[in-house]
Amino acid sequence: MPAHPHVMPAPPAVTDTEADLARWEDDGGPTYQPLGPQAGEWLRIAAALGERLPELAGRDDIIVTCQHGTRSGAPAAFYPTTLQLEIDASLFAPLHPATIDPNRTGDEENYPAAWGAFTHEAAHAAHSRWTTPPSMRGTAVDSAAQLLEESRAEHAHLTRRPGDRRFLRSTVHTLIMEDFNHQSPADRWQAGVAAGLLLARRDAGILDEDETEPIETTVTSILGQDLLETLANIWQAAHTTADEDGEAMLEHAKAWCTALDADPAGPEPVPDPTGGRIGELAEAVGKVAAQVAANNAVQARVEAARTARQQAKAAQSAHARQAAKTAEKVFNPSRRPYTPGTPARGCPPRSPITGTRTPTRTEKTAAGQLARALRQAAYRERTTTVTSAAAPPGRLNMRQALARDAQKAAGATPTATPWTRTVHQHGPTPPLRVGIAVDVSGSMELAAVPMASAAWIVAKATGLTDPDSRSATVAYDQSVTAITAPGRTPSSVTQFDADGMGHSLAEAIDALTAAVGLTQPGTGRLLVIASDGYYSPREAARAAARVTALRATGCAVLWLAFDADPTPLPGTTLLELADPAQAATAIGKAAVAALATTHT
Structure with missing residues (x-):
């Protein structure tokens, strides 16, 4: 029998002090409250445990007490005849009682030993529905x-x-x-x-x-x-x-x-x-x-890792849903700018688009050159497979042929394979998914013209690579404005002003990710950002988190800068340009290098 039995028909005999307190309360005195600065916290914890007990024991008629020490001397005890369950507060050590909240689902993970003892007594409350006859107790x-x-x-x-x-x-x-x-x-x-x-x-x-x-x-x-x-x-x-x-x-x-x-x-x-x-x-x-x-301890680490993966997956799914909503608002039929958060009343966001123009011959040539470079970036080398067989076709290996003849002469089952065949297979070239984000904040005013040219060249080149390739272009400051809708190859160059405030690059990346599928496997994926990178710490951190997530899925990120001393986000491939129409080769090489370091 355990040193301190914890399933007893009734609590131990009432002490003289407890009897005096009971008489005091019967005479109208105030209810006795345990002494100590934390007594109220343990009363709260006991009440919370009582609320959780029905889910463990299927009973709501049991009173739970939690204080330092139990009347039975056991760490926890259940008294079936008086419908009481007590648990020693010391089982929660070293936690401070103010940090303990059994009503909060999952809080029990912080005190598994105490919750285990509570669960054990709940098991008795649910299933120990018999008692030893009084004449046999103590035997x-x-x-x-x-x-x-x-x-x-x-x-x-x-x-x-x-x-x-x-x-x-x-x-x-x-x-x-x-x-x-x-x-x-x-x-x-x-x-x-x-x-x-x-x-x-x-x-x-x-x-x-x-x-x-x-x-x-x-x-x-x-x-x-x-x-x-x-x-x-x-x-x-x-x-x-x-x-x-x-x-x-x-x-x-x-x-x-x-x-x-x-x-x-x-x-x-x-x-x-x-x-x-x-x-x-x-x-x-x-x-x-x-x-x-x-x-x-090992199982706890496994559970923690599994929980972390589930939470990460849930967060990823929630972010994907939010990105899809952002894409719907950005690529709306009216092409009105979308401002994240709650825009100021009476101040509707102004579109940076000022008009369109016909691309120049130089820009068309640059787009064609870039298209060839992008095809090369997405190209996958053919695979070579060598197989061995006992019969033709293939090349005869004399050593294996002699070994096979020897096996036959010896009456053994021939296992040698004298014929080898080499098969070359061309892997399919995956289509491209390209998102283009152009910074139109005030610091990019002098780069507005070359940025417009670069955005059109990249979008046009993507459309020329493959019928299944898709691109989309947005401009961003504090708002995000659609320049080229997903899957549409622009026939003209969109012109815009760069005089906005703020940088909603994170939302711009979300819209492009959802619109053209920058996280979709089986495609060559590239995000192009044209900016100087002069962001506030919060703006940079939010955008950097999106870039890191994209890189983890196999999407390359190319950063185009048109002024000296840019500050690109971590994980991007930097390319400094003066005239993008004359730098299609440089853009193509950078895109090839960026795509080569990723997987489809």
């Missing part, structure tokens, strides 16, 4: 029955809530270690207790075989293999016993006592302090607890 059969009920209740709980397994595992050190110390003798009864607490939990699906191996070896050396198998049969039968079948549990307990040569009607056998093998069980139990703790 060996009562101790054996309570011992068997430990793993039976947890086994029944796992059938309802398998996800609580990791918390129940955390109770091994809390609920079991204190029952064994280095002065405990390793006699037959104590060995049975250790087996009933740990090996029975293994069979209940809470502990793993590798974790319980130390205690199994120690218990087997004390009890013998046959007796241990007999005890295992008893606790396995208890695991299948119904919650209300107290009579069957007492029969299992009697069989337990008989197997260990203990009088069921007598008191629980007292360990002989003069017996041999002192502390052997405590050492084995300690090894089990240490292995469980180590495995729990």
Whole structure:
């Protein structure tokens, strides 16, 4: 029986102090409040645990208390007749009570041992629906029955809530270690207790075989293999016993006592302090607890990584949905500028577009040159596959042919393959997806003309590479304005002013990403940004996060600068230009280099 039983028909006897307090309240005095600066916090935590208990135990009629120390002396206890559950506040150490909020879903991850003890008592509240008759309490059969009920209740709980397994595992050190110390003798009864607490939990699906191996070896050396198998049969039968079948549990307990040569009607056998093998069980139990703790730590890291991946995936999906909404607002039929956030009232954003013009012969030539360079960037080398066979076609390998003849002459099954064949396959050239973002803030005023030319050259070249290639162009300051709609090859050069305020590059990238599929695999993807990079720290950080995310998916990012001393974002390929119409070759080389470092 555990040193401090924690499933008792009623709480321990009321102390004189508690009786005096009860009489004080009956006489009209104020309700007693525990002393201490944190008493109110523990009352709040107890109330929150009481609100969470129905989801664990399926009951809402149990009062939960949480304070330093319990009346039973156990870390946690459940009193079925008085419908009370108590838990020692020290289990939450080293957390400050003000930081504990059981009502917040997932908060239990911060105190798994305390939540495991709470879950264990909730399992008793849900499934320990029987009590030992008063005439049998304090006997060996009562101790054996309570011992068997430990793993039976947890086994029944796992059938309802398998996800609580990791918390129940955390109770091994809390609920079991204190029952064994280095002065405990390793006699037959104590060995049975250790087996009933740990090996029975293994069979209940809470502990793993590798974790319980130390205690199994120690218990087997004390009890013998046959007796241990007999005890295992008893606790396995208890695991299948119904919650209300107290009579069957007492029969299992009697069989337990008989197997260990203990009088069921007598008191629980007292360990002989003069017996041999002192502390052997405590050492084995300690090894089990240490292995469980180590495995729990590994599992916690795995769970944390899985949760992080799920959160990242959810955030990515949410961002993709937001980007799609941004693209709808930017590439609207009216081509009105879109201002992120809440625009100022009475001040509608002004479009930077001032008109269009026919491209020059030089710009057309540059677009054609760039188109060829982009095709080269997207081109994939042909693959070569060499296969061996026993029969033609192919090239004959004489050494393999002689080996095959020798195998046949020896009567063996021929395995040599004298014919080799080389097959060359051309991989499909993927279409291009190009997004172009042009900075039209005031610092880019002198570069407005070359930027317009560069934007048209890149968009036109993309359309010339492949019928399935697509591009889109936007201009951005504090607003984002569509220049070229997704998938449309511009026939004329769009002209614009660069006198805006702010930089909504992050939203511009979002709109382009969603519009032309800059994260879509199987295509050659390129984002072109024309800017000097003179942004506020917040603007730069938000845009840099988008660039990093694009780079992670295999999209190249080319940064075009038209003035000296640009400050491009990290992860971009910088190209400084004076006249883009005369620098198509430079743009093409930079695009080839950028695309070559990415994957489709």
